[in-house]
Amino acid sequence: MADQTHRQLHLGAILEGVGANQSSWLDPDLPGDASIDIGWYIDQARLAETAAFDLVFIVDSPYITPDTAPHFLNRLEPLTLLSAVAASTSRIGLVGTLTTSYWEPYNVARQFGSLDHISHGRAGWNVVTTGLEGAARNYGRTEHFDHGVRYARAREFVDVVQGLWDSYEDDAFPRDRASGIFLDKAKQHRLDHKGAHFSVAGPLALSRSRQGQPVIFQAGDSDEGRKLGAQVAEGIFTIGADFDSARAYYADLKARATAIGRDPDHIKILAGLTPIIADSDEEARAIDAAGRGALDLGKLLVQLGRAFNYHDFAQYGLDEPFPDLSGVTLNSYKGQAERIIRTARDESLTLRQAAYRFGDWRSQFIGSPETVANEIERWFREGAVDGFLLQVTRPEPFRRFREDVVPILQARGLFRTEYAHDTLRGHLGLSVPENRHGAILPSPAAVAAE
Amino acid sequence: MADQTHRQLHLGAILEGVGANQSSWLDPDLPGDASIDIGWYIDQARLAETAAFDLVFIVDSPYITPDTAPHFLNRLEPLTLLSAVAASTSRIGLVGTLTTSYWEPYNVARQFGSLDHISHGRAGWNVVTTGLEGAARNYGRTEHFDHGVRYARAREFVDVVQGLWDSYEDDAFPRDRASGIFLDKAKQHRLDHKGAHFSVAGPLALSRSRQGQPVIFQAGDSDEGRKLGAQVAEGIFTIGADFDSARAYYADLKARATAIGRDPDHIKILAGLTPIIADSDEEARAIDAAGRGALDLGKLLVQLGRAFNYHDFAQYGLDEPFPDLSGVTLNSYKGQAERIIRTARDESLTLRQAAYRFGDWRSQFIGSPETVANEIERWFREGAVDGFLLQVTRPEPFRRFREDVVPILQARGLFRTEYAHDTLRGHLGLSVPENRHGAILPSPAAVAAE
Numbered sequence: 074m075a076d077q078t079h080r081q082l083h084l085g086a087i088l089e090g091v092g093a094n095q096s097s098w099l100d101p102d103l104p105g106d107a108s109i110d111i112g113w114y115i116d117q118a119r120l121a122e123t124a125a126f127d128l129v130f131i132v133d134s135p136y137i138t139p140d141t142a143p144h145f146l147n148r149l150e151p152l153t154l155l156s157a158v159a160a161s162t163s164r165i166g167l168v169g170t171l172t173t174s175y176w177e178p179y180n181v182a183r184q185f186g187s188l189d190h191i192s193h194g195r196a197g198w199n200v201v202t203t204g205l206e207g208a209a210r211n212y213g214r215t216e217h218f219d220h221g222v223r224y225a226r227a228r229e230f231v232d233v234v235q236g237l238w239d240s241y242e243d244d245a246f247p248r249d250r251a252s253g254i255f256l257d258k259a260k261q262h263r264l265d266h267k268g269a270h271f272s273v274a275g276p277l278a279l280s281r282s283r284q285g286q287p288v289i290f291q292a293g294d295s296d297e298g299r300k301l302g303a304q305v306a307e308g309i310f311t312i313g314a315d316f317d318s319a320r321a322y323y324a325d326l327k328a329r330a331t332a333i334g335r336d337p338d339h340i341k342i343l344a345g346l347t348p349i350i351a352d353s354d355e356e357a358r359a360i361d362a363a364g365r366g367a368l369d370l371g372k373l374l375v376q377l378g379r380a381f382n383y384h385d386f387a388q389y390g391l392d393e394p395f396p397d398l399s400g401v402t403l404n405s406y407k408g409q410a411e412r413i414i415r416t417a418r419d420e421s422l423t424l425r426q427a428a429y430r431f432g433d434w435r436s437q438f439i440g441s442p443e444t445v446a447n448e449i450e451r452w453f454r455e456g457a458v459d460g461f462l463l464q465v466t467r468p469e470p471f472r473r474f475r476e477d478v479v480p481i482l483q484a485r486g487l488f489r490t491e492y493a494h495d496t497l498r499g500h501l502g503l504s505v506p507e508n509r510h511g512a513i514l515p516s517p518a519a520v521a522a523e
Numbered sequence: 524m525a526d527q528t529h530r531q532l533h534l535g536a537i538l539e540g541v542g543a544n545q546s547s548w549l550d551p552d553l554p555g556d557a558s559i560d561i562g563w564y565i566d567q568a569r570l571a572e573t574a575a576f577d578l579v580f581i582v583d584s585p586y587i588t589p590d591t592a593p594h595f596l597n598r599l600e601p602l603t604l605l606s607a608v609a610a611s612t613s614r615i616g617l618v619g620t621l622t623t624s625y626w627e628p629y630n631v632a633r634q635f636g637s638l639d640h641i642s643h644g645r646a647g648w649n650v651v652t653t654g655l656e657g658a659a660r661n662y663g664r665t666e667h668f669d670h671g672v673r674y675a676r677a678r679e680f681v682d683v684v685q686g687l688w689d690s691y692e693d694d695a696f697p698r699d700r701a702s703g704i705f706l707d708k709a710k711q712h713r714l715d716h717k718g719a720h721f722s723v724a725g726p727l728a729l730s731r732s733r734q735g736q737p738v739i740f741q742a743g744d745s746d747e748g749r750k751l752g753a754q755v756a757e758g759i760f761t762i763g764a765d766f767d768s769a770r771a772y773y774a775d776l777k778a779r780a781t782a783i784g785r786d787p788d789h790i791k792i793l794a795g796l797t798p799i800i801a802d803s804d805e806e807a808r809a810i811d812a813a814g815r816g817a818l819d820l821g822k823l824l825v826q827l828g829r830a831f832n833y834h835d836f837a838q839y840g841l842d843e844p845f846p847d848l849s850g851v852t853l854n855s856y857k858g859q860a861e862r863i864i865r866t867a868r869d870e871s872l873t874l875r876q877a878a879y880r881f882g883d884w885r886s887q888f889i890g891s892p893e894t895v896a897n898e899i900e901r902w903f904r905e906g907a908v909d910g911f912l913l914q915v916t917r918p919e920p921f922r923r924f925r926e927d928v929v930p931i932l933q934a935r936g937l938f939r940t941e942y943a944h945d946t947l948r949g950h951l952g953l954s955v956p957e958n959r960h961g962a963i964l965p966s967p968a969a970v971a972a973e
Contacts, residue, residue: 147730280559
């Protein structure tokens, strides 16, 4: 394990426009068109950069219905969004979500590779397999890939993309006007991949960036998802529902990585964070209660159904025990769906209770800035996380976190006061991956722990 | 036809890093890494915007070999590039090339639709079908689609993308906090397209932009290419090899559009332009001769072969007549290849002559600023073009064009001195397309001729 004295917390901001839940957009401080306003995203990214956050993070899904949560109904696509943010920031990492189920590896390698150049080494790709079955019909298929097939494809897809990113050795371009040699042709490499799911010849028309390759993120929670994460992820986005489940997840992922020969410190596990911060713990709890009281139960049931491919929960009695779903195939957000079923059973929840628990992003950290900072420190020191991804939608909670909580974390030596690096790998303490065709620029300096 | 007194010339800048030919990169004023340097692109786009150009234009091709021209070997991908440029400019149009042969319509609709929002209505998509057969092997196929199939797919692909862009009526989002209504669900529309090549359900998670939809560009020269252009294009990029062939192309395209019921003024035909500008005509001709004398014949043969799917021309005698290629299938840049064969036959060119003529971008306009402006005016007034796309690689020729030629065109009333609009449709005098589900924002003001 890393030296615990110098181990640093990592913080990211999930920029989500008007919010992936059903209620955030009601905040009058939040512009109703935030999800399609690039100026809004740039402003939030700059605020996160001012606070020296490691990265901003963009979630995604290529399927909607009329009942989808407001942000997902009408929003900017992650790659184009992040390229515009790249041109308007200078240090903060830029992580975008993109599915391996409905893209071509060659196009993905080009676009994330380009984002990595445009941002001068700040790009990351959050690898997902797409949960919602309806996505298939946007891509010429009548049926979504089975869960297992999706993960097998994802693994091969990532291998192909990483192979394409190494198409050129780092000194492949002498660009020597005197001799007329632009490219050293021996240092351009075809991939010639032929696998179970993809055949890609290459080479990619793009050299490596300052950080070598974009950072691979992953967010799966099912057994297959965890296996893929342990194999390929350098960053993990996990839901972090509560301390015990987060610690169990953390231990499991790090053990899986160790078991296959990886350094567990090279996978940074970041939990979602939606704190409710007020001047006192009492006030924060009152805000939480009022907010939960104002939620629309019908919308919560829709949102709850999302993990089950928009299963219709309105058909069940609200105050009956959480329904038996053993007949429902879990081919969407399988890990999340399994967790909901398990929790509902273990805690004997009614459907109403489950809707309030899982139908809106639930805050784990509620209290004064000191209380929230204490919880963050506990999770970080006691093996539940390497950091957090703060859900950024409403302006005031983001302001309080930056202005009231971050300074406490900094004063305790847990979080940087200014950037020590200018690549995403630098911020996360990840090394530059060796070029498989020969590394001549290992740049160990860029890798030193902060 | 449009009122000829007020008819305005359109100017675009093809931003091509170190250049799509084999020689531009040798210019010491041009950074060797221009093709992967977003700062270089942003600088050139801002210079073009300062000169009130209609648009910048990014060409593309998803296949390379070690012999590919320097720019194509290692370059930024068009969508990510243009999103970064969008965030760094405010008025100029942004047109990117993307192939319909190896992408998914749903992803293309999302990315160009997002670029259109990010740029506040300045996006354009140059629809191509991919010329080089090797591209197939980057996308899991052993063979490239046949020329005819490529164009049939392209037509259907564009229809699907435009259908997805109209997923929402323009007033679909009341975002009314009092009633809690974010979306008027009746104004979200599925596409449910099932065609010969694509099945796409929709809806797209994106509303229309200020200009309604991105502008469709196209660049085909073959019969199939011209047919597609007449059907779907709002802008055409044509090579413009000489006045007579440009005028014939112009007349043909406008007649094809008229024949199928379109207003020929709603297709703007822009020819490629690589002028050689000097203080006098004699000096310009001397620069041209010196430049051509310095070309590497071996590289010219490779470049000549590109239109023929990298056919190996080194096997033939240089001073023999241009070889008989009747046994070679023209499935790459078919229109271009046909033009080379036709010209070589009509003018009895040797292979050496053909290599010099077609193996490097040949300048049609050589002379003093006055001479170049005269030629531009002649082509524009005498029915050869609606405007030009200036090839922007080496800084000094771009500077001379902006500082010495553009002012002459402005003094003659041919080209704007400042922007009258802030969308690409506005610059090009194109109307906002009606939303197929009901137009409530026709915004005729945005469409007035400049």
